[in-house]
Amino acid sequence: MGTVEPQVASGQDVKMASSGQIVANAQSQEATDGFHLVIDALKLNGIDTIFGLPGIPITDFTRMAQAAGLRVISFRHEQNAGYAASIAGFLTQKPGICLTVSAPGFLNGLTALANATTNCFPMILISGSSEREIVDLQQGDYEEMDQLAIAKPLCKAAFRVLHAEDIGVGIARAIRAAVSGRPGGVYLDLPAKLFAQTMDAEAGKKSLIKVVDPAPKQIPGADAVKRAVDLLKGAKKPLIVLGKGAAYAQADADIRALVEKTGIPYLPMSMAKGLLPDTHEQSAAAARSYVLPEADVVMLIGARLNWLLSHGKGKTWGGKDHKDWGGQKFIQVDISPQEADSNVRIDAPVVGDIGSCVSALLASIGSSWPKPPAEWLTAIAERKNKNIAKMAETLAKNPTPMNFHSALNVVRDIVKANPDALLVNEGANALDFTRSIVDMYQPRKRLDVGTWGVMGIGMGFAVAAAVVSKQPVIAIEGDSAFGFSGMEVETLCRYNLPVCVVVFNNNGVYRGTDVNPTGGPDVAPTVFVKGARYDKLIEAFGGVGAHATTPAELRKAMEEAVRSRKPTLINAVIDETAGTESGRITSLNPTSGKKK
Ligand SMILES: Cc1ncc(C[n+]2csc(CCOP(=O)(O)OP(=O)(O)O)c2C)c(N)n1
Ligand SMILES: [Mg+2]
Numbered sequence: 001m002g003t004v005e006p007q008v009a010s011g012q013d014v015k016m017a018s019s020g021q022i023v024a025n026a027q028s029q030e031a032t033d034g035f036h037l038v039i040d041a042l043k044l045n046g047i048d049t050i051f052g053l054p055g056i057p058i059t060d061f062t063r064m065a066q067a068a069g070l071r072v073i074s075f076r077h078e079q080n081a082g083y084a085a086s087i088a089g090f091l092t093q094k095p096g097i098c099l100t101v102s103a104p105g106f107l108n109g110l111t112a113l114a115n116a117t118t119n120c121f122p123m124i125l126i127s128g129s130s131e132r133e134i135v136d137l138q139q140g141d142y143e144e145m146d147q148l149a150i151a152k153p154l155c156k157a158a159f160r161v162l163h164a165e166d167i168g169v170g171i172a173r174a175i176r177a178a179v180s181g182r183p184g185g186v187y188l189d190l191p192a193k194l195f196a197q198t199m200d201a202e203a204g205k206k207s208l209i210k211v212v213d214p215a216p217k218q219i220p221g222a223d224a225v226k227r228a229v230d231l232l233k234g235a236k237k238p239l240i241v242l243g244k245g246a247a248y249a250q251a252d253a254d255i256r257a258l259v260e261k262t263g264i265p266y267l268p269m270s271m272a273k274g275l276l277p278d279t280h281e282q283s284a285a286a287a288r289s290y291v292l293p294e295a296d297v298v299m300l301i302g303a304r305l306n307w308l309l310s311h312g313k314g315k316t317w318g319g320k321d322h323k324d325w326g327g328q329k330f331i332q333v334d335i336s337p338q339e340a341d342s343n344v345r346i347d348a349p350v351v352g353d354i355g356s357c358v359s360a361l362l363a364s365i366g367s368s369w370p371k372p373p374a375e376w377l378t379a380i381a382e383r384k385n386k387n388i389a390k391m392a393e394t395l396a397k398n399p400t401p402m403n404f405h406s407a408l409n410v411v412r413d414i415v416k417a418n419p420d421a422l423l424v425n426e427g428a429n430a431l432d433f434t435r436s437i438v439d440m441y442q443p444r445k446r447l448d449v450g451t452w453g454v455m456g457i458g459m460g461f462a463v464a465a466a467v468v469s470k471q472p473v474i475a476i477e478g479d480s481a482f483g484f485s486g487m488e489v490e491t492l493c494r495y496n497l498p499v500c501v502v503v504f505n506n507n508g509v510y511r512g513t514d515v516n517p518t519g520g521p522d523v524a525p526t527v528f529v530k531g532a533r534y535d536k537l538i539e540a541f542g543g544v545g546a547h548a549t550t551p552a553e554l555r556k557a558m559e560e561a562v563r564s565r566k567p568t569l570i571n572a573v574i575d576e577t578a579g580t581e582s583g584r585i586t587s588l589n590p591t592s593g594k595k596k
Pocket of ligand 1: 453
């Protein structure tokens with residue numbers, strides 16, 4: 001975080017204290033107010049960007065923040081501003097700030113705050129709120145709502161500041177709560193009256209806190225590290241799983257060194273792709289369904305055993321039924337001591353921040369670690385090569401209309417040629433196929449629907465990715481997924497961001513082929529207007545629209561978008577019969593037990 005040294009304001013009384021220090025007279029002539037104290041507190045802590053949407057009581061705040069040199073990115077809906085803030089937090093390890101108005105604006109931002117907490121992204125939702133005494137007596141104020149109470153169960157911490165002199169503490173507490181330990185979402189409630197409060201400028205300055213060491217290192221115990229290394233040493237079929245916590249940690253070189261020095265095959269979770277290039281010979285991603293049930297010792301690094309890893313049990317892991325444990329032993333490297341045993345027994349928990357844990361593990365394995373048994377590596381390589389060859393065949397086909405594979409073959413090439421670009425991805429089939437087909441080459445380049453599989457992150461993530469990284473952004477969007485945040489294409493154009501949105505248009509949710517069983521005039525619930533031209537949407541705001549019906553057209557449009565850095569939306573027409581229900585998680589749909 002940046003440093004701003006406290007300075008003595010000009011035009012105020014200064015005297016020498018008996019200690020010889022210069023101290024300001026307790027009553028300088030200048031005054032400050034709640035608006036400026038919040039801005040100064042954020043700047044003092046290295047915050048340089050606010051994602052938000054203006055209105056009572058924070059409109060002037062957005063103006064003053066911009067005037068004070070903060071970048072204020074205004075959105076068309078708070079949820080998108082919230083998603084932007086959360087992913088900015090993930091990318092920078094600083095809390096992303098989302099600013100909203102009261103009640104409805106706050107609620108719009110709240111989904112993103114809850115999503116940030118679930119995904120361990122550091123974020124602070126700052127919402128203006130209305131008169132405390134009217135809210136508390138439920139007398140019907142403008143946008144009346146007890147926001148603090150509503151936010152509390154959905155975030156890691158929630159605070160309210162009532163007095164200008166407490167703003168420094170309020171911001172400091174919010175920052176610490178967001179980034180320390182397991183990062184998450186924090187709510188900060190700032191009532192309208194607070195912004196207008198004035199206080200002596202010098203006293204105000206002194207009340208601010210520059211947070212020292214906001215995310216302190218947590219060093220794992222030596223015994224825990226030894227227990228883990230001993231377990232790994234005895235493994236015949238070891239496997240490493242890298243989660244998005246490992247990506248967040250920014251311990252890229254050590255993580256790569258640990259994987260390479262041990263020679264252990266690894267699986268990257270979706271947002272950990274690129275920590276090591278997906279083309280790395282130790283990647284077992286193309287043999288996932290073989291390595292999970294076969295492995296005997298699994299080391300999870302910043303990956304939780306939630307539904308995305310089938311809770312560490314069941315058929316995915318070689319168990320007989322969905323609750324049956326496959327018999328693997330687990331090492332879990334995680335910042336939270338409560339994570340272990342959440343689903344299955346963890347034989348060797350290593351608790352600490354990922355950077356400290358990985359460096360301790362590295363030191364402990366030394367330089368003469370024996371590679372895993374050759375049979376294990378050969379068996380994986382065989383499956384992997386077979387699956388990769390099969391995929392290459394599918395990708396090479398050129399069906400009409402274009403399908404997910406032929407379109408993603410293009411995206412895969414474009415990402416390969418532009419490894420600095422960030423890839424945002426949401427949808428069902430549009431998500432699953434992209435994740436498995438498009439290789440990533442650098443850490444923290446793939447941003448997607450995360451733990452909840454939430455639709456709507458697309459344009460918020462794309463805006464923040466471009467703003468924070470200054471790199472080109474490619475957003476691969478299902479047509480349904482895109483609709484959740486589609487109006488933000490205006491935001492892309494307004495800030496002239498180098499974002500290339502590709503809408504995989506298959507006329508609906510999962511597919512465009514469902515029919516209304518009654519034969520009535522309404523289309524089926526999963527079907528959209530057929531042949532829609534999403535590209536026209538961005539043209540309304542001066543962006544570049546393109547319509548692609550073949551891989552060649554898609555390639556040309558994507559190459560041009562990345563080269564020109566102009567906000568672009570490509571409507572990629574995809575065979576409406578090509579998708580499957582819910583993509584790869586069809587089995588999570590409940591089916592009635594009722595006999596027909
Ligand atoms: C907020 C939210 N609402 C609804 C869903 C359910 N859902 C999952 S994927 C999806 C859309 C899938 O369609 P599309 O984005 O067009 O992808 P496709 O499979 O057609 O490529 C929906 C609505 C969700 N995950 N999140
Ligand atoms: Mg679709």
